[in-house]
Amino acid sequence: MDFSMGPAAAELRAELRRLVAEHVPRGYLGAFTDDPEDLETAQKFCRLLAERGLLCPAWPREYGGWGASPWEQTVVREEMWAHQEPRGAQYMGVNWVGPTIMRHGTPEQSRRHLPPIARGEVIWCQGFSEPDAGSDLASLRTTARPDGDGWLISGQKVWTSYATMARWCFLLARTARRERRQEGLTIFLVPMDAPGIEVRPIGSLMGPHHLNEVFFNDVRVTAADVLGDVDGGWAVVQEVLSFERVGIARYARCERLLQNAPRVLGDGWESLPGELRVRWARMLTHCRRARLLAYRVIALQDEGRVRPGDAAAYRIAVTRLDQESAEVLVEIAALAAEDGEEAGLFRREVEDHLRYSHASTVASGSVDVQRILLARALLAAS
Template sequence: MGLDFDWTDEERAYRARIRDFLRRELPPEWGDIARHGPGSKEQTDFSRTFCPKLAEAGLLVPHWPAEWGGADRPTWEHFILGEEMWASGEPRGAQYMNVNWIGPTLMRYGSDEQKQRYIPPMAKGQAIWCQGFSEPNAGSDLAALRTRAVRDGDDYVINGTKIWTSYAGLAETCFLLARTGGADTGKAGIAIFLVPMDTPGVEVRAIPSLIGHGDIHECFFTDVRVPASSRLGAEGEAWSIIRYSLANERVGIPRYELSARVLEEMVEDLKQQGRFDDPAIQIRAGEAAAACEAARLLTYRVVDQKARGGAPGPEANVARFAVVTADNSVTDFGLDFLPDFFSGLNRPGYLAHHERAIVAGIAAGAAEIQLNLIAHRFLDLPKVAS
C-alpha cells in the first residue's frame, strides 16, 4: 500500500488549530526566550506555564490513551503537533521528551505503581525528565556503559558517571541506564532505573557549550540508593525497552520543519539584498530545500508504519540521518551566503539553528552510528573485519 502525501480536511483543521493556539500563547519576547535553548532556565520556566495550557487545550498528549490523559487521537496528529512546535522553536522545552517517548515507554513497560506516579504529571505538563545514557567511555555505544547498580536487599546502590545529559540541571527524574551484570554481559547486563534527581549522592555539573545555556551536564552517582521498585522492567530487559524508546525519539523531533522555515527566511534576506538571482545561490538553496523535503518524506514513512500498527524498523535510522543532513544543508547555506547574519545580532534564530544542528548530529545516537546501523540493518551489508 502506498503512502498518501495529501492531508485530510480534518488534519488541516487540526494544524490550523495548533497555529492559532501558538499565535495566542507565544509572547512577543518568545524569540529571545527560545534562543537560550530547551534546557535553559528561561525556556524551562516558560514550558512550566505553557505546557499546562497545552494540556488544558487538549494539545499536549492527544495521541496518548484516554486513561492516561490523552484522547486516543491518530499518530499523524501527534506528528502534526510536533512539526508545529518545532517550527516555532519548541516551546514545550524538555517536556517534548515526555510526550514523545518517556511517557509511552512507561505505559508499555512500567509497573502500575510507576505509571500512577509518573504519567499523570507528564500529561498535565508538570514534569521535567532527563535521560542518563551516555558516559565518558560509552557514547553511542551504550553496551559499553560502566555505571553499576548493585542489588542490596530491597534496594540498588548506583555508582558511576553520565555525560552530555540534556536538561539534568532542572529535571526532577532521570531515565537511567546502569549495569547490573558483569562487564562481559554486554547489552544483556543493563537495567533501567527511574531515579529522582534529589536522591542523596546525585551531583549535577553543567558543561559550558555552544548549544544553549543549561542544555548538557555531567551527572555523578555516588552510592545512590534507590528501591528495587524504581527499576523499569526486569534485569536484562533494558535493551528491548531502549530500542523501543529510541525508535520513538529518532523520529519524534521533526527538525526538518524548523530547517525549512529558517531556509525560507534566509532566501528572503538574500532577495532583500538583491543577491538571490545568482544561479549558484539558487542551486544551493534548492539543494537545501530538497534535503528538508527528503527528511520530511522519509520521516513520514516511519510515521506511516507506526500509524498502521507496526513497530519502527531500520527506516527510523534512515530518517534520523536525513534530518541531520537537512539541518546541516541549511546551516551550511547560511554560513556560505549570509555569514554576517550569524553574529547573533541580526538574525539570532540563524545562530540558534546552527547551534542546534550540531546537537542534531549527536543526540539520539550520533549520525555516524546511524550510518553503521543503516548499513547493517537497512542495506544488509556484511560487516568488515578489522
C-alpha cells in the same frame, strides 16, 4: 505525496500556530538561553497546551490525552520544532519517556508518571551516555547492585540534557556481567532528588541548562523503580532511541527557515546568485525527504513495530539536512538588509540553527553509528 494529512490536521496546525503567535514572544529562541524568562515561557506554554489537550493528544484518555492518531501527535511535534520548540524539555517526556512507560511499565508506574507528564508538570532527563560509553552505549560502566528489596546505583553520566531541572531520570545501568555487553542492562526510573546524586553543568554553545554531568554515589532505588525486566533493558533502549530520533522533527524548522528566506530578502531575492538559489531549492527537497523517512518510522511504530534501520536512515537524513541547510541559510542571511526587525530576527534564528547543527552529528547517537546501524539492517535484509 500529500503532506497535509487532511482537514483535521490542517485545523490543528492552524490552532497551534495561533497559540504560538499569542503566547510565545516574538524572537523567542528556545527555553535554554541566558534569559530565565525563556524557560518560564516554555513552562507556561506547556501547561497551556496540556489544558487544551494538545500536549500529548495521541495518549489514551486515562493518561491525559484524547486518543488521537499518531499523525495528529506528529502535527504537534512538527509545529513545535518549527517554532523553536516552545515546549522546552517536555518533548522528551511526551515523545518517548511516556510511550515507553505505557508499553513496558507496570500499571502503578503508568498511574504515577504519565499524568504529570501529560499536564506539563514534570521534566525528565536521560541517563544513557557516559565518558567512555556514548555512541558505544553497551560499554557503559554505571552499575546497579541488589540491596535488600532495592538497588544501589553508582557511576557517572555525561551530556545529560536538562539534569539541573529534571525531577526524574530515565537511567540505564548494568545489573549483570554477560558475554554480550548488550545483556545484563536494566532501566531505572530514578528521582533526581534522591540522596547521592550530584549534577554539574557543562558549558556549551547550546546554552545554559542543556548539558550536564551527573554522578550517582550509592543512590538507592526500589524494585518499583525498575522499568521492564531486570537485565532486559537493551531491547527497550533500542525502541526508546527510535522514538527519540523520530521525535526530533528538525526538518520542520529547516523548512520554515528556508521558506522564510525569500520573504525576508524581498526584492533582494532575485539578485541572489543562481547557484545559491539552486542549493536553497535542493534543501527544500531534502526537507521533504527527511519528512518522508520520519513518516515511515511513525507508521511502523503505530503498527507496534520498531526497526532501528529506518530510524537510523531518518537520523542520517535530518542530520545532513541540519548542516547543509545551515550553510545555505548563513549565506542567504548575510545578504539580508542590515536594518529591520524581520531581517534581524531571521539572522538570529539562522545563527541558532547553525549552533545546533554543529551538535547534531553526535546528539541522540553519532551519525557514524547511525550509518553502521543502517548498514547492518540492509545487510540483514539482503
